[in-house]
Amino acid sequence: xxxxxxxxxxxLEPLKPLKSGEVKMYHCGPTxxxxxxxxxxxxxxxTDILRRTLEIEGFKINQVINFTDFGHLxxxxxxxxxxxxxxxxxxxxxxxxxxxxxxxxxxxxxFLEDIQKLNIETEGTHFPYASHYVPQQIELxxxxxxxxxxxxxxxxxxxDVSQFPEYGRLGGVSxxxxxxxxxxxxxxxxxxDFALWKFGDKGWESPWGTGFPGWHIECxxxxxxxxxxxxxxxxxxxxxxxxxHNNEIAQSESATGKTPFSTYWLHRAHxxxxxxxxxKSEGNVVYLSEIIEKGYSPLALRYLFLLSHYRTPTNxxxxxxxxxxxxxxxxxxxxxxxxxxxxxxxxxxxxxFVRAIENDLNTPEALAVVWNLIKDESISAGDKQTxxxxxxxILGLDLENNEFEIKxxxxxxxxxxxxxxxxxxxxEFKKSxxxxxxxxxxxxxxxxxxxxxKIERI
Numbered sequence: 001x002x003x004x005x006x007x008x009x010x011x012l013e014p015l016k017p018l019k020s021g022e023v024k025m026y027h028c029g030p031t032x033x034x035x036x037x038x039x040x041x042x043x044x045x046x047t048d049i050l051r052r053t054l055e056i057e058g059f060k061i062n063q064v065i066n067f068t069d070f071g072h073l074x075x076x077x078x079x080x081x082x083x084x085x086x087x088x089x090x091x092x093x094x095x096x097x098x099x100x101x102x103x104x105x106x107x108x109x110x111f112l113e114d115i116q117k118l119n120i121e122t123e124g125t126h127f128p129y130a131s132h133y134v135p136q137q138i139e140l141x142x143x144x145x146x147x148x149x150x151x152x153x154x155x156x157x158x159x160d161v162s163q164f165p166e167y168g169r170l171g172g173v174s175x176x177x178x179x180x181x182x183x184x185x186x187x188x189x190x191x192x193d194f195a196l197w198k199f200g201d202k203g204w205e206s207p208w209g210t211g212f213p214g215w216h217i218e219c220x221x222x223x224x225x226x227x228x229x230x231x232x233x234x235x236x237x238x239x240x241x242x243x244x245h246n247n248e249i250a251q252s253e254s255a256t257g258k259t260p261f262s263t264y265w266l267h268r269a270h271x272x273x274x275x276x277x278x279x280k281s282e283g284n285v286v287y288l289s290e291i292i293e294k295g296y297s298p299l300a301l302r303y304l305f306l307l308s309h310y311r312t313p314t315n316x317x318x319x320x321x322x323x324x325x326x327x328x329x330x331x332x333x334x335x336x337x338x339x340x341x342x343x344x345x346x347x348x349x350x351x352x353f354v355r356a357i358e359n360d361l362n363t364p365e366a367l368a369v370v371w372n373l374i375k376d377e378s379i380s381a382g383d384k385q386t387x388x389x390x391x392x393x394i395l396g397l398d399l400e401n402n403e404f405e406i407k408x409x410x411x412x413x414x415x416x417x418x419x420x421x422x423x424x425x426x427x428e429f430k431k432s433x434x435x436x437x438x439x440x441x442x443x444x445x446x447x448x449x450x451x452x453x454k455i456e457r458i
Contacts, residue, residue, distance in 0.1 A: 002053055002358045004233075005311060007241060007265040008170055012360060017232045018263065022060045024227045025051070026262070028219065028236035028244070029066040029127070032107040035088030037285045038301060038316060039271035039278045041114055045302055046268045046310040047235055048120040048362050058399040063360050064126040064226050067111075069104030071130065071198075071215045077243055078156075078195045095202065097131075104129060105396045115290045117298040119396045125143045126226050137213040137221040138206050141196045150196060154186035157197040157208055161190050164250045168192070170265060171241040194247050216247035220261075231237070234262035238269055271305075271314045279442075286316060297403055298323035306363040306395065322326070328397065329404045332372055335385055336402045336414075340420065343382030349373045353391050366395065379455070381421045409455055413442050417453060420446070 002015045015024045027047045030036050044065070051061055058378050074080030084100050087107075093099040097126060108129070115122065130137075141157060144150050163165045195214040203212040213221075223231060229252075236245060245265065252261040270277070273284050291301055304324035308314040349369060356365035373384055392399040409417075420435035439446055440458065447454045 002057060003360060004264055004266055006263075007267050007362050008260065008262075010172070013264070015232075015264065017059065018230060019270040021058070022062065023233065024231040025061065025063040025233040025235070026219070026223050026227060026231055027063065027065045028234075028240060029068065030111050031072045031083050032104045032111065033083045034090070034107060035287050035289070036107075036114060037287055038291070039273075039280055039439055041118060041288060042271045042305050042314060043235070043268050044115050044120050045305045046361070048118075048235070048261060048396060049306075049310075049357075049363060049394060050235070050266070051121060052396060053357055053361065056393055061124070062227060063124075064128065064222065066219065066222050067104060067108045067127060067129045067133045068215065068218060069108075069129050070100060071212055071218060073215065076215075076239070078198075084325075097202070099130065104131070117288060117292070118302050119299060119398050121396075122220060122441050128222050128226060130222065133218070133221050133225060134204050134213060137217050138197075138204075139216060140221045140224065140251070140255055141213070141253050142207065144196065144251060147254065149251075149254045151189065152208070154199075156195045156211065156214075157185075158188060158193045158198050159196055159247070159251055160193040161194075161250065161255075167250050168246055170249060171244050171448070173242050173246055179339075194243070196251070207239075210353065216244055217251060219244075220248050220252045220255070224256075229256040229258050230260070231262045233264045233266060235268070237267045238267045241265075241267060250393075266310075268310045269308075269313045271316055273316045275315055291321070296321060296325050297347060299326060299397055299403075300328050303328045303367075306367060309360075309362060309364055311360075317385050331374075331397070332402045332404055335388060335399050343380060343384070343386035346373065346379055346383055346387045348415070349376075349387055350390060357394055363395070370395075380424065399403060409444065410442070411453075413444055416442070417446065417455065421453065424448075 003012050004015055005011070006013045025047070026042070030040055051063065054061055057089060070084050072083045074083060075084065084103065085095050087103050088095050088099055091103065093103065108127070112122070113126070141150070144159065145157070149160055150157050151160055152158075194216060196217050197206060197208055197211055197213055199209055199211040201210065203210055234245070248254065249261050253259045272278065273286060276282070276284050278284055288298060288301065292298060300321060301324070304316070304321055305314060307324065349372070353366050353369045356362045356369060359365070370388065373387060376384075388399055416435055416439050420432050420439070423429075423432040423435060436446055443458050445456050445458050446454070
C-alpha cells in the first residue's frame with residue numbers, strides 16, 4: 001500500500017481513499033500568462049509518478065489540473081497586478097477579456113505540449129480554465145455570504161478568517177508568526193482575511209458589481225464542480241501551503257460544512273538553478289524548449305527530477321543534466337543492444353522497487369534498484385529488460401523506445417545479438433557461439449559484461 005507524507009498531519013500515512021477503488025485528485029495548475037519554466041514543469045512529473053503508482057495499484061483515477069487564466073496576483077495574495085495583465089502587456093496586447101482568453105489558450109496549449117514531451121500521462125485528465133467557471137465561483141461566494149463568512153470593503157468581498165477557527169492547520173500556519181497580508185488595505189479585519197471578489201472596471205458582472213473572483217476561490221469552485229465536496233489528494237508547490245491552500249480549506253469547508261476538504265495534501269519542493277531561486281527578473285530561468293534546442297532529450301530532465309525526492313529541492317545545473325542524459329542513454333542502450341525484451345520479472349528486485357515507490361514515492365531509491373538490477377551478473381539480459389519495462393510503468397522513461405543512436409550497429413547485427421542473448425539465457429551455448437561467429441563475420445565483436453553485451457566494430 002502506498003504511504004504518503006501528508007502536509008495536513010505532517011506524518012507519513014497509508015493512502016485510504018474515500019471511495020474504494022477510486023482516487024480523486026486535484027493538482028494546482030499553471031497560471032498561463034507565459035511559458036512554464038522547468039520548475040513549474042517539475043510539479044507534474046511528481047504528480048505523474050503519483051498517478052502511475054495508483055493506477056498500478058488498481059485505482060481508478062479522477063484527476064484535475066486547472067489553468068489559471070485570471071485573478072492570480074503577483075503577490076500570491078490580494079496585492080499586486082494580475083499576472084495575466086503582466087503577460088498581456090509583455091506581448092503588446094490590450095487588457096481585455098478576449099485577449100486574456102487568447103493568451104491563456106496559447107500558453108495552456110504550450111504547457112500541454114511540454115508535459116507530453118516529458119511523457120506525463122494526460123488521458124482522462126480534466127484541464128478546466130478558471131474563466132469558464134466564474135458562475136460557479138459567484139455561487140460559492142454567495143453561499144459563504146449567506147452563512148456569515150464574508151464582509152465588504154471598498155475594494156472587494158473578503159472571507160472573515162475569525163469565523164473559521166481552524167484556519168492555518170495545514171502546515172501549522174500561525175497568524176502571530178505570519179507576515180502581514182494587510183498591505184495597503186487597512187479595511188481588512190484580520191491580516192489573514194482574503195479576497196473572494198475584487199471590484200474593478202473590467203471583468204464579470206456579479207451581485208456585488210463588476211469585477212473578478214479571487215484566485216483562491218477558483219480552485220475550490222472547480223473542485224466542487226468536477227470532483228465533489230471532498231477529495232482524496234490535493235497537490236501543489238510548497239509555496240502554496242501558507243496562503244493559497246489554507247484559504248482553499250477555509251472557504252471550501254465553510255461552504256459545504258464537510259471536513260476534511262481533502263484527506264491528503266502533498267507538496268513538491270522547489271527546483272533551483274545553480275543553487276539559486278528561479279526568477280525571471282534575475283535571468284535565472286530555463287525552459288524545456290531551451291533544453292531540447294541544446295540537444296538533450298526531454299526525458300533526461302524527467303530523469304534528473306527523479307533523482308531527487310519530491311519533498312527535497314532539486315538543483316538544476318547543465319552538468320547535472322549532462323549526467324542525467326548519460327545515465328538515461330546507458331539505460332536505453334542496455335534495453336536495445338540487444339533488444340531481447342523477453343523474460344521474467346525478477347521478484348526480489350520488483351519487491352525492492354515497489355517498496356521504494358510505496359514509501360512516499362521514493363524515486364531516488366527506485367532508480368538505485370534499477371542500476372543494481374542492471375549490474376547483477378546472475379540475471380539474464382532478457383529478465384533484466386522485462387523487469388525494467390515493469391518498473392518503467394511508474395518511472396515513465398519510455399524504455400520501450402530509444403531516441404539515442406546505438407553506435408551505428410546495423411539492424412541485422414542487432415537481431416543476431418538479440419538471438420544470441422536468448423540462446424545464452426537458455427544455456428544453448430553452442431548456438432550462442434555460432435551466433436557470435438556470424439556477428440564477427442559481419443564485422444563486429446561481442447564482449448559480454450555485467451550490464452549486457454558490448455558491441456564494437458572490428
